[in-house]
Amino acid sequence: MILTVTFNPAVDLDFIINDLRPGGRYRANVSRRSPGGAGVNMSIILARLGQASIATGFLAGFNASYILDSLRREKVFSHFIHTRGETRINVCITDVEKNVETRLHEIGLEIPSQDRAAFLKNYERTLGRVERVSMGGSLSPGLDNSLYAPLIRNAKNNSIPTILHPTEEDLDVVLEEAPSVVKLDYQASRLDTRQGVPDGKIDAFMARAETLHRKGTEWVIASLAREKVIFSSLKGAWIAEGQSSEMLYVYAVEDALLAGMIAAMTERASPEEVIRLAMACNWECATHPEKFPRDRACVEALCQRVLLDKVA
Numbered sequence: 001m002i003l004t005v006t007f008n009p010a011v012d013l014d015f016i017i018n019d020l021r022p023g024g025r026y027r028a029n030v031s032r033r034s035p036g037g038a039g040v041n042m043s044i045i046l047a048r049l050g051q052a053s054i055a056t057g058f059l060a061g062f063n064a065s066y067i068l069d070s071l072r073r074e075k076v077f078s079h080f081i082h083t084r085g086e087t088r089i090n091v092c093i094t095d096v097e098k099n100v101e102t103r104l105h106e107i108g109l110e111i112p113s114q115d116r117a118a119f120l121k122n123y124e125r126t127l128g129r130v131e132r133v134s135m136g137g138s139l140s141p142g143l144d145n146s147l148y149a150p151l152i153r154n155a156k157n158n159s160i161p162t163i164l165h166p167t168e169e170d171l172d173v174v175l176e177e178a179p180s181v182v183k184l185d186y187q188a189s190r191l192d193t194r195q196g197v198p199d200g201k202i203d204a205f206m207a208r209a210e211t212l213h214r215k216g217t218e219w220v221i222a223s224l225a226r227e228k229v230i231f232s233s234l235k236g237a238w239i240a241e242g243q244s245s246e247m248l249y250v251y252a253v254e255d256a257l258l259a260g261m262i263a264a265m266t267e268r269a270s271p272e273e274v275i276r277l278a279m280a281c282n283w284e285c286a287t288h289p290e291k292f293p294r295d296r297a298c299v300e301a302l303c304q305r306v307l308l309d310k311v312a
Contacts, residue, residue, distance in 0.1 A: 001077075002046060002262055003126055005135035005151070006039030006057035007143055008108040009080075010090045011066060014251070016289050020095040020102065029096070034291055035067040036090055038137030038165060041252050041292070043076040045259035045281065049296050051266055054079055054126060058119065058140060060109055061086035079126055083115040092251055094289045099248045111142035123151060127158050132262060136165030136183070145170040152177040161218070163262060165254060178215040183258055184208075184222040205230060206237060206312060221257070221278075226250065229257065229282065230311070231275050237312035238272070240279040243305065247286035256285035256293055276303045 012035070015028040035044070043055040054077040059067060064080070064087055071078050088106035095102070127133070133155045139145065148170065155162045161180035166173075168185060175182065184205075202224075209220035209232035220232045227244035231237065247253075260281025264274040280302035284293040293299050 001130045002043075002051060002053040002266065003123075003130040003133045004039035004043045004046075004053055004055050005123070005133065006037035006055065006137060007135070007147070008088065008138045008140045009035065009037035009040050009057055009059060009067060010088045010106070010108075011063045012036035012090050012092060012291065014092045014094065014289070014291060016094045016096055018095065018097045020093060020098070020100070030289075032290070033066075035070040036291075038255050039135060040067065040071070041255040042134055042259045042262070043071065044074045045252075045256050045285075045292055046263060047074045047076050048293060049259065049263040049281070049299065051263045053077065054130060056080055056119075056122065056126060058083050058109060058111055058115065059087050060084060063087035063089070079122060081115055081119045081122060083109060083111055085109045092291075094249065094251070096289060101249065101251055105138075108138065108140040109142075111140045113142075116143065116147070120150065124154055127155060127160060130160065132161050132163065132266065134163040134258065134262060136167075136258075138167060139170070145173040148174050149177055152179050161265075163258060165258060175212065175215075175217075178212065178217050180217065181219040181258075181261070182212060182217055182221070183254065184220065185254075202230065202239075202311065206232060209237070219261075221261075223254070226286070227283075229279060231271075231278075232312070233271050235271050236310060238275055239309045239311055240275050241307040241309070242279060242283035242286075242302070247283055249286050249289050251285075251289070252291045253282045253285045257282040260299065272308060275308065276306045279306045 014032040016030040017026045043053040046053045056079045059080040088108045091104040093102045163181040164179045165183035227242045261278035264277040
């Protein structure tokens with residue numbers, strides 16, 4: 001069982017249109033509603049990969065009922081703290097003619113101190129039921145990145161690996177705690193995806209990964225380009241590559257990457273198999289404007305197409 005923590009869940013509204021222009025008025029070709037937030041996304045993707053999870057975090061208002069019902073339908077367990085206000089709404093407009101996604105995100109709930117305390121107690125109790133913890137995404141107002149330290153330490157005290165994809169502003173605090181797996185974003189890994197992947201950038205990533213490995217972090221990951229991800233582990237480092245012409249969309253692909261990785265690690269796969277399933281999950285999610293990978297079979301069909309280049 002995997003625990004996913006979503007500090008700032010959302011209801012995601014997706015509109016798919018042709019040729020978005022400022023000031024225009026459009027009727028969406030397709031519109032969808034789905035539960036969102038990094039941990040919630042990962043729980044749904046894990047379920048589609050055949051892995052059970054418990055989703056936790058903070059929910060409020062009318063949108064809480066929708067999210068909980070959606071998670072039940074996806075066969076995801078939930079154990080959220082209910083707080084005051086209304087869970088936020090995020091909007092993604094996908095222009096399929098230009099393959100461009102435009103996003104609008106609400107800031108989220110103001111979390112009072114008593115609800116933060118209730119969450120910490122709930123988290124501690126839930127650790128006894130899980131074997132891995134994943135957390136990441138934005139923090140709600142009223143929360144700060146000092147929340148990460150007790151969560152990671154508590155998991156470590158229970159010998160439970162932690163998987164984190166922090167925002168850049170929370171990165172330094174998170175890295176001090178040496179979680180088991182860290183996903184760096186483009187800015188955090190200082191990689192310029194518009195100019196290809198210069199060797200110096202890879203060297204800089206590897207130096208940073210080595211520092212984290214010495215602190216106890218088992219895996220460090222960063223995206224080099226839409227179709228290229230670098231994985232550094234205690235057993236070596238690889239660049240994994242998909243087919244760029246098929247990877248057109250980016251909505252939730254980072255969550256898909258980590259969910260695929262967690263699923264493979266839970267299944268005790270080898271490092272190469274972990275990377276293949278993670279990259280294939282990312283790839284499958286990027287082939288269509290729908291937010292989640294469709295199912296395990298679609299993901300596995302791409303595993304052997306992933307190109308692996310061992311770099312260390």
